Amino acid sequence: DSGVTQTPKHLITATGQRVTLRCSPRSGDLSVYWYQQSLDQGLQFLIQYYNGEERAKGNILERFSAQQFPDLHSELNLSSLELGDSALYFCASSAQGDYNEQFFGPGTRLTVL
Amino acid sequence: AQSVTQPDIHITVSEGASLELRCNYSYGATPYLFWYVQSPGQGLQLLLKYFSGDTLVQGIKGFEAEFKRSQSSFNLRKPSVHWSDAAEYFCAVGGNNNDMRFGAGTRLTVKP
Numbered sequence A: 001d002s003g004v005t006q007t008p009k010h011l012i013t014a015t016g017q018r019v020t021l022r023c024s025p026r027s028g029d030l031s032v033y034w035y036q037q038s039l040d041q042g043l044q045f046l047i048q049y050y051n052g053e054e055r056a057k058g059n060i061l062e063r064f065s066a067q068q069f070p071d072l073h074s075e076l077n078l079s080s081l082e083l084g085d086s087a088l089y090f091c092a093s094s095a096q097g098d099y100n101e102q103f104f105g106p107g108t109r110l111t112v113l
Numbered sequence B: 001a002q003s004v005t006q007p008d009i010h011i012t013v014s015e016g017a018s019l020e021l022r023c024n025y026s027y028g029a030t031p032y033l034f035w036y037v038q039s040p041g042q043g044l045q046l047l048l049k050y051f052s053g054d055t056l057v058q059g060i061k062g063f064e065a066e067f068k069r070s071q072s073s074f075n076l077r078k079p080s081v082h083w084s085d086a087a088e089y090f091c092a093v094g095g096n097n098n099d100m101r102f103g104a105g106t107r108l109t110v111k112p
Helices: none
Strands: A005-007 A010-013 A019-024 A031-038 A042-050 A053-057 A064-068 A074-078 A087-094 A108-112 B003-005 B010-014 B019-021 B024-026 B032-038 B044-050 B056-058 B064-068 B073-078 B087-094 B100-102 B106-111
Touching (some): A010 A019, A031 A074, A042 A074, A042 B100, A074 A087, B010 B019, B019 B106, B024 B087, B032 B073, B032 B100
Parallel strands (some): A010 A108
Antiparallel strands (some): A005 A019, A019 A074, A087 A108, B087 B100
């Protein structure tokens, strides 16, 4: 158990819908990272937040957004969902902001029908 | 931007045999290099990382990796594989922009 929690574990929704994925980092960790893992794209870095501020941006679509709240939990919002958004979404956390060891959560499996 | 290539999609080794998983990266400066392992249905776990200094890095579970700048490689090795090592292994590279890029992964099967 990494100490990072993600909810929900599974999510099934329809195209065009909007969903919110939630991540609670390890106690004391200030950084949260979001990743998408799919069969065709592999594991892709989406975005990083550090202590409430956006720190780095990867291949995140404009339909996706994220935020980190004062209690350091983070949410990833996915809107106007398409079939291709079906994937495993991981959250990771680290103590600092720069390439310290990242601890990964178990992931949220999103299925878009 | 940085990129990573893992040439082997799937590798099968016998239990007790040695293992080497290949990783090549592309980055203009000194990279930050990582190896992660993912067991089925699990998140990723960091095996080891290289930032600077000694080019031979020791990790958890008996793994090691060697950074070779001349070959742009960071291969993962283990002298004797255990059945519990069966998993997916990811090499990753980070640059100064905090954007970490992962390779496509190598799936390891361990034969009894």
